[in-house]
Amino acid sequence: MQNSAPKMANPRKLERFVSTALQGAGVPLGDADLTASILIDADLRGIDSHGVMNLYGTYVKKLLTGGINNKPNLKVAFGSPTTASLDGDNGLGFVASHKAMTACIEMAKQHGTGWATVYHSNHSGAGAFYVLMAARQNMIGIHWSTGGSTVAGPGGKRRLIGNNVFAIAAPGKKQGPFVLDMAATMAIANKIQMRQWEGKRLPEGWAVDSNGQPITDPATYFATEGAILPLGSTASYGVHKGFGLLLVTDILTGLLSGDGGSMLRRKGEESQAFCALRIDAFPTGGDFTGLMDAMIERIHAEPTVEGAGSMRYPGERGNLTYVERSAHGIPLRPNVVEDLRRMSAELGLSMDDIWQK
Amino acid sequence: MQNSAPKMANPRKLERFVSTALQGAGVPLGDADLTASILIDADLRGIDSHGVMNLYGTYVKKLLTGGINNKPNLKVAFGSPTTASLDGDNGLGFVASHKAMTACIEMAKQHGTGWATVYHSNHSGAGAFYVLMAARQNMIGIHWSTGGSTVAGPGGKRRLIGNNVFAIAAPGKKQGPFVLDMAATMAIANKIQMRQWEGKRLPEGWAVDSNGQPITDPATYFATEGAILPLGSTASYGVHKGFGLLLVTDILTGLLSGDGGSMLRRKGEESQAFCALRIDAFPTGGDFTGLMDAMIERIHAEPTVEGAGSMRYPGERGNLTYVERSAHGIPLRPNVVEDLRRMSAELGLSMDDIWQK
Numbered sequence: 179m180q181n182s183a184p185k186m187a188n189p190r191k192l193e194r195f196v197s198t199a200l201q202g203a204g205v206p207l208g209d210a211d212l213t214a215s216i217l218i219d220a221d222l223r224g225i226d227s228h229g230v231m232n233l234y235g236t237y238v239k240k241l242l243t244g245g246i247n248n249k250p251n252l253k254v255a256f257g258s259p260t261t262a263s264l265d266g267d268n269g270l271g272f273v274a275s276h277k278a279m280t281a282c283i284e285m286a287k288q289h290g291t292g293w294a295t296v297y298h299s300n301h302s303g304a305g306a307f308y309v310l311m312a313a314r315q316n317m318i319g320i321h322w323s324t325g326g327s328t329v330a331g332p333g334g335k336r337r338l339i340g341n342n343v344f345a346i347a348a349p350g351k352k353q354g355p356f357v358l359d360m361a362a363t364m365a366i367a368n369k370i371q372m373r374q375w376e377g378k379r380l381p382e383g384w385a386v387d388s389n390g391q392p393i394t395d396p397a398t399y400f401a402t403e404g405a406i407l408p409l410g411s412t413a414s415y416g417v418h419k420g421f422g423l424l425l426v427t428d429i430l431t432g433l434l435s436g437d438g439g440s441m442l443r444r445k446g447e448e449s450q451a452f453c454a455l456r457i458d459a460f461p462t463g464g465d466f467t468g469l470m471d472a473m474i475e476r477i478h479a480e481p482t483v484e485g486a487g488s489m490r491y492p493g494e495r496g497n498l499t500y501v502e503r504s505a506h507g508i509p510l511r512p513n514v515v516e517d518l519r520r521m522s523a524e525l526g527l528s529m530d531d532i533w534q535k
Numbered sequence: 536m537q538n539s540a541p542k543m544a545n546p547r548k549l550e551r552f553v554s555t556a557l558q559g560a561g562v563p564l565g566d567a568d569l570t571a572s573i574l575i576d577a578d579l580r581g582i583d584s585h586g587v588m589n590l591y592g593t594y595v596k597k598l599l600t601g602g603i604n605n606k607p608n609l610k611v612a613f614g615s616p617t618t619a620s621l622d623g624d625n626g627l628g629f630v631a632s633h634k635a636m637t638a639c640i641e642m643a644k645q646h647g648t649g650w651a652t653v654y655h656s657n658h659s660g661a662g663a664f665y666v667l668m669a670a671r672q673n674m675i676g677i678h679w680s681t682g683g684s685t686v687a688g689p690g691g692k693r694r695l696i697g698n699n700v701f702a703i704a705a706p707g708k709k710q711g712p713f714v715l716d717m718a719a720t721m722a723i724a725n726k727i728q729m730r731q732w733e734g735k736r737l738p739e740g741w742a743v744d745s746n747g748q749p750i751t752d753p754a755t756y757f758a759t760e761g762a763i764l765p766l767g768s769t770a771s772y773g774v775h776k777g778f779g780l781l782l783v784t785d786i787l788t789g790l791l792s793g794d795g796g797s798m799l800r801r802k803g804e805e806s807q808a809f810c811a812l813r814i815d816a817f818p819t820g821g822d823f824t825g826l827m828d829a830m831i832e833r834i835h836a837e838p839t840v841e842g843a844g845s846m847r848y849p850g851e852r853g854n855l856t857y858v859e860r861s862a863h864g865i866p867l868r869p870n871v872v873e874d875l876r877r878m879s880a881e882l883g884l885s886m887d888d889i890w891q892k
Contacts (some may be wrong), residue, residue, distance in 0.1 A: 258647025258816035260617055265819075290615025291648055295817055318786070331834065333843025338833075348786050356786065358779040364772070381771040390840040409766065409773050414738040415721070416766050422715040422849040425830070429675070429705050429713065433826045434812075436819035441833050442826065455791075459615035460652055462622075462793035469790045469799065473782070476695075476798050477688065483747040486690025486770075492779040 185515055186507035186534040193218040195532045196233060202525040203241035204248035205270065213237075213272040220304040221508045224499035225359070227368035228304035231514050234521035236301055237270065242524075246270060246300050254281055259289045263435055266299025275302035275450055279311050279319065282454035286317055290459035295435035296450040305345030306359040306496065312454040313347040313355045316467075320453040321345040322427040324440040329363050329424060330405035332417045335390035337405045340440025341366050342427035347493070349457075350470035357493030362409045362423035370396050370406075375513055383411035427451075507534035542872055543864035543891040550575040552889045553590060559882040560598035561605035562627065570594075570629040577661040578865045581856035582716070584725035585661035588871050591878035593658055594627065599881075603627060603657050611638055616646045620792055623656025632659040632807055636668050636676065639811035643674055647816035652792035653807040662702030663716040663853065669811040670704040670712045673824075677810040678702040679784040681797040685724050686781060687762035689774045692747035694762045697797025698723050699784035704850070706814075707827035714850030719766045719780035727753050727763075732870055740768035784808075864891035 193214045200210035221229030240246040250269025254277065256262045262281050266274035278294040285292025302308075305321045312319025325341035345359040364384040373380055374396035387393050387402045398404060409420030424440075431449040432439020439449060457466045473491075480489045503509075510518070515529075522529050550571045557567035578586030597603040607626025611634065613619045619638050623631035635651040642649025659665075662678045669676025682698035702716040721741040730737055731753035744750050744759040755761060766777030781797075788806040789796020796806060814823045830848075837846045860866075867875070872886075879886050 255818040257818040258813065261647040261812070261816040261818075263818045289646060290618040291650055293648055293812060293817075295819070297819065318791070331837055331839075331846045333839035334846060335838050335840055338837055346783055346786075348790070356782070358783060360776045360779060362776070383772060409776055411772060415740060415768060415772065418847075418849070419717045419719070419766055422717060425713070425849065426703055426715060428830065429703075429827070433705070433823050433830065434675070434814065434817050436822055436826070438826055439830065442829055455618070455650060456615065457791065459618040460650075460791050461612040461614040461618075461620045462652070462654065465793055466790050469793070469795055470786070472799055473785065473790065473796065480688055480695055481692050482688075482690035483692055489688045489691060490775075492775070492782065 182512050184509035184511050187510050187532045188534045189218055189222060189504060189508055191532045192221075192230065192508060195527070195529065196230060199233065199238055199521060199525055199527060200241070202527065203238045205241065206249065209270060209273045212276055213270055216272045216276070216303050216307045218508070219307050222500045222503045223304070223306060223496035224503070225304045225306065225496065226511075227366060227372070229508075230510070230518065231368065232301070232303075234517050238521055238525070240300075241270075250274070252277055254278075254294070260285050260292050262292075262294040264294060264296045266296050268298055268300065271300040271302030271448055271450070274299045275308055275452070276311075278450065279308040279321070279452045279454065282452045283312055283315055283317065286312075286454040286456040286459070290456055292454045294452045295431060296452070297432070297435035297437035299449065300447045302448070302450060304359060305343050306347065306357050306493070308452060309345045309347035309359070310355060310357060313349045313357075315454075316349060316457050318348045318455040318457060319346065320455075321450065322430045323450040324427060324431055324448045325361060326367060327440050328367050328406050329408060330386060330390065332408065332413065332421050333390070334405065335386075336388055337403065338441065339421075339424050339428065341406060342424045342440060344423065344427060348470060349467055350474060351467040353471045353474040354491070355493060355497070356470060356474075356491055357496060362420045362427070364407045364409060364411055367406070370399050374400070375511070383407065539869050541866035541868050544867050544889045545891045546575055546579060546861060546865055548889045549578075549587065549865060552884070552886065553587060556590065556595055556878060556882055556884060557598070559884065560595045562598065563606065566627060566630045569633055570627055573629045573633070573660050573664045575865070576664050579857045579860045580661070580663060580853035581860070582661045582663065582853065584723060584729070586865075587867070587875065588725065589658070589660075591874050595878055595882070597657075598627075607631070609634055611635075611651070617642050617649050619649075619651040621651060621653045623653050625655055625657065628657040628659030628805055628807070631656045632665055632809070633668075635807065636665045636678070636809045636811065639809045640669055640672055640674060643669075643811040643813040643816070647813055649811045651809045652788060653809070654789070654792035654794035656807065657804045659805070659807060661716060662700050663704065663714050663850070665809060666702045666704035666716070667712060667714060670706045670714075672811075673706060673814050675705045675812040675814060676703065677812075678807065679787045680807040681784060681788055681805045682718060683724060684797050685763050686720050686765060687743060687747065689765065689770065689778050690747070691762065692743075693745055694760065695798065696778075696781050696785065698763060699781045699797060701780065701784060705827060706824055707831060708824040710828045710831040711848070712850060712854070713827060713831075713848055714853060719777045719784070721764045721766060721768055724763070727756050731757070732868070740764065740772075
């Protein structure tokens, strides 16, 4: 069963199903539709670890038990023409993050740039979605988000800091968009979970057990409350740089919003930061999209060593997967289908109508 | 000689010597003093690779031969209340970068945030200096800079992209300041040079020769025009993340300034970007420095595995080294002293008066 082929879901039908499930958990129609569209966008881009895989466990269960507030009162407070903070009121992170990036885009339209922090919020899925909102407006979108506190510091023995995210998108003309959406770590917990499902071991250097000793068995990670390592993994490979980047996310999200970040959480699960830069507000940035095309074409033309495959730009795989899955459907692993079935039983929904014909 | 002890220079005397040398190369007094203070600051913070080690080869020689314009006409153009671009006119990067961050701080004072790009400029030393300018004003300072094009892409065979820099600083109350100043690569060329001087090999994964094959001999790196690898080094260690971060610097500096970045340089050697965020412009960011202290104290309290040493925050070593070297002097390696002597002979200067008593 673990290795049987994934079933193909129809993107639009799956999106409707997701919205219906969220409404079943008490989320108002508009917020449910928005959240569904962001989750499906992650699956379409191939970011399976941030799509419907998490619908039941990370969102619906918590909405049903009150762990996430299904009717939050989102308040945006402005501190200057280009800065704002948003109290997420412990609601769905998607809705708060979307509102914050929208505010950044509005500020950038008027004043060149816009920044917003979000606090007292929850997991808001893949950062790619929010930064692409800006890229579609001929802006550069930047985003930082805390992640689950599953990561050790350099030489550390245990979980200390969040699996924190940095994402950025920028438009091209014929190429792109450029989308970097990364945790500054060796892996995220969902990827370790997927390795376990696939019966694979972890590469050395990804994780340690609760005594700080290296592990390669995914089961050990979960059984011992192991910790993931920052990007770089070891001292000679630059683990202090990965750790530094994780701290930057905590500073820009948690410290700047007053929440404290992934190490000092005061309120709610997650905090985020957003930034939009209007490209034509930079006096000499007029040929930006042309330069982006040239940069990407330069990368594509670069020779690589045997076996390495051709060089890609960040977001390229996601852009291609988006087109392919929009046409042919979203593959759902058996474990995910099973999880959605359990959710459907609890909510009294049918999954019969979500599949690709 | 290579391994003999470094000589100790007096920081203030060395700074005056550096300014005099720059004036000897035709740099006006104010620009020479500013550049000297930034170079000495790097040495005081222990960033030897970005201090007076580079004075002759990277700056003075080029100033004397016209490779760097010693009397640039720096122009700042504003495109909105919070965005600017600065034409560096092929002058010393230090002066242009200082002017750009000053503009960001002014914009942030008035409008909350400020961004500036610099193009047609040159190497501007350690990013730490510029971001600390903002931190001293109760702002977060952020900086990106292209570096020399010495880095291969993932699976690449040769030099493709710059050894690009990201730096950020933020103030604490009793702790800090936090200063992350990093290239998103395994090493910089000056560090490979220092390994060669010390007779040490490179850790595996730092660099490849001109056929993309791994090397550990520093001499091979220079003899074959080898390439440094992005942070992550290999596919399973996340080299695509390091490469993505290098591209982000090219986008925010080179694409946004119209110069093209490290892969498409159109004018001048280097381009930079600067950002300042006024902390009290974020409505809920009032306790920022208190939270910074708490974050740092949390890091210091974290247990580590045997042999790893205690956990530090980014900038901690530099902050401590600054105090120590301010009191006891800046150690200059024999190779650096020899290089400065050659420069002094060319400029008719004496080095007798730079040493610590």
